Amino acid sequence: MFCVIGAFSLLLVRLFFLQVIEGEEYRRLSENNCIRLQSIKAPRGLIFDAKQRLLVDNRPAFNLTIVPKDARPVEKTIGRLSAYTQIPEEAFYKKLKGSRRRGAYKPVVLKPDISRDLLAVVEAHKFDLPGIAIEILPKRHYLYRYAAHLIGYLGEISAAELKSGQYPESQGGDSVGKFGIEKSGEGELRGKSGGRQVEVNARGQVVRVLKTVDAVPGCNIHMTIDHRLQVTAESLLAEQVGAVVAADAETGNILAMANSPTFDQNAFVTGMSHKDWNTLITDPYRPMENKVIQGEYPPASTYKIVTAIAGLEEGVIDENTTFFCPGYYRYGDRTFRCWRRSGHGSVNVAGALTVSCDVFFYQVGQRLGVDRLARYARACGLGKRTGIRLGHEGDGLIPTAAWKKKRVGVPWQRGETLSIAIGQGYNLATPLQMVMLTAAVANGGTLYRPHIIKKIVSAGGDIVLEAKPEAIGRLPASPETLRIVKKGLWQVVNGSRGTARLAKVDGVRISGKTGTAQVVSRKKNEDKQRKNVSRHLKPHAWFVAYGEKNGEQIAVTVIVEHGEHGSSAAAPIARDLIRAYFMADEEEHHAE
Structure with a gap:
């Protein structure tokens, strides 16, 4: 009886320790595993001419992402993804290597702005790809190839810009105005991001949305040009x-x-090679000026x-x-x-x-x-x-x-x-x-x-x-x-x-x-x-x-x-x- 009582006493003490003393910590860890916060990027404001003609719009872009903690074993998941998409594994590992400082549950973009055909392939095999998800973001779209120097363009925010304090709600990987109206009107065009609280299963897939705070779109700019x-x-x-x-x-x-x-x-939106960039900046006729x-x-x-x-x-x-x-x-x-x-x-x-x-x-x-x-x-x-x-x-x-x-x-x-x-x-x-x-x-x-x-x-x-x-x-x-x-x-x-x-x-x-x-x-x-x-x-x-x-x-x-x-x-x-x-x-x- 003494042995039985002693064993149960130890179990009760351990349960009390785990559920009462350490209960809050384990509850936090559990929620981090099943409840996550996802950012909702705000659509950037539109740009019109003086007579209400739309010049700059937003289109949906589909980013292929991975949550490393959910994708275990990562090597196996990456191998399957490469086989399905015909994209070399080295390209995916290069992206993962460049994001080691990110949290284990933070999504890493493996390939931005994928085609709809590639999107269909990933969605068709999503149950074989734990930790792999499609992130939908608004992407800038310039409807006419003119007024490039006046309207400007977007680019990925730099480390110096992040440190400057001029972009308080931005983070690494975000796009900001680099030139023209896109830059000078950044404060008005950039909206306010929202977010949602979601419940995910053990494979990192969203089970249900618990709460959503909608993003606020940026302001629209009407220019004086005709x-x-x-x-x-x-x-x-x-x-x-x-x-x-x-x-x-x-x-x-x-x-x-x-x-x-x-x-x-x-x-600049879809991505420019170093060769194309060098061609632009070394052109004697200065197309970027x-x-x-x-x-x-x-x-x-x-x-x-x-x-x-x-x-x-x-x-x-x-x-x-x-x-x-x-x-x-x-x-x-x-x-x-x-x-x-x-x-x-x-x-x-x-x-x-x-x-x-x-x-x-x-x-x-x-x-x-x-x-x-x-x-x-x-x-x-x-x-x-x-x-x-x-x-x-x-x-x-x-x-x-x-x-x-x-x-x-x-x-x-x-x-x-x-x-x-x-x-x-x-x-x-x-x-x-x-x-x-x-x-x-x-x-x-x-x-x-x-x-x-x-x-x-x-x-x-x-x-x-x-x-x-x-x-x-x-x-x-x-x-x-x-x-x-x-x-x-x-x-x-x-x-x-x-x-x-x-x-x-x-x-x-x-x-x-x-x-x-x-x-x-x-x-x-x-x-x-x-x-x-x-x-x-x-x-x-x-x-x-x-x-x-x-x-x-x-x-x-x-x-x-x-x-x-x-x-x-x-x-x-x-x-x-x-x-x-x-x-x-x-x-x-x-x-x-």
Whole structure:
């Protein structure tokens, strides 16, 4: 009896220890084995154009995953999976090896975004594959292969981004915006993840769902760009290397932003090989660069708008001041050539803009000096970022005497001002800066901050943000000065001596300015041998313009790298884009 009682006493003590003292711990371990939490990724917000056309959507993606603890013996499960899917075992082990630090019950993605055929194979053999599951996630889908630099793309979050604190709800393996609107609108586009509590059996398969907290989709972004105008811009630029940007002159809204060459955003979603990535980043034409905001070029003769404004406002010239152009200008011991070797004769400021006379603006620049020119250029929005809601915007460069002394270590030479006055030398500007300057000239002097987001709407339909025109300053020009400058720009397109007569469109009042930005100094006889000059040594072709019809105004800037002549390479692109804009308005008006 004593032995029996002693044995049962030991059993009771052990049961008391396991169920009462250690009961909570074993209950926790048991629940971890049969009840698990699964994350529900939030669908990313959609992106629309200004007229409600869907540009960026989400599609379901099926990820092949494994829970190592449930897949025991792992070697046997992996072997079966390889046989069923025809995927080498080494590929699966490579994924497992890279995730050793994850918890034993955390799913590891063996192959992301599998095909529906492969999905069917796995589902058909799921009872032979313990620990193997299909995870369904929303995947980004770009409906049109355009505006890649503006819309941007997604990529896997990096270790540095995780540590930055800018992505509080993200974890390794998540996709975040890397470029364009996808990056700058990350906070609004990214929703709030949900989760569910599920009960699983010994094979790791879900038996039932106990509780679900739904994910909250991200906000939808409505951009300011017009689908049809964007398509037109990209098609006009397709055979060139350069950029086109169009803006509403009365609001600052960006209507189109095209870059060439471009890239396929969906390639980043589906996965890109190292070879393809290296091809993109080593391409000499820089397809990954948003040339509209990052490309910094000498503004060439388009800068003469600034020189004209400065000269008129400072009183060094007036509307009737004329200078004689024999085709060159001697300053000190140097001879500065005009683009037209035979000269332009006597011209005033409007006429000098019309024929793009270098000699006239050499003399205006000489009288102004570099620092006064720089003050007006910066007041016109050059040499600083516009503030557009996109990352990596370039500043451009407006030189001063102090800047050169600090940067180069030598004093400014007065002869250098002559080159600055016609947009050469150290001057640099982005196409976006030039289109906002052009828009300000068109609208009477108001500089607007460029907007690419029209409104942001929550998944429930509430307006989170609605952009309104944001004036950030005024051109340093009186109404009379603007009248004179606009007269010259009108004659550039419509005058008998204008340099951009190819830009004329019947029924639309178009004004503009051509520019030819040298990338290297030319030898004296090189102009006679232009056909033999390598393409990469040819000048960049600029054209800035604005079109008016029925009270509407659109400003356009075109840069064609190594296009040589703004009149022949850039002006026709701007002309066709302006024509398309007003034709689309007429078609919509008739449809209504």
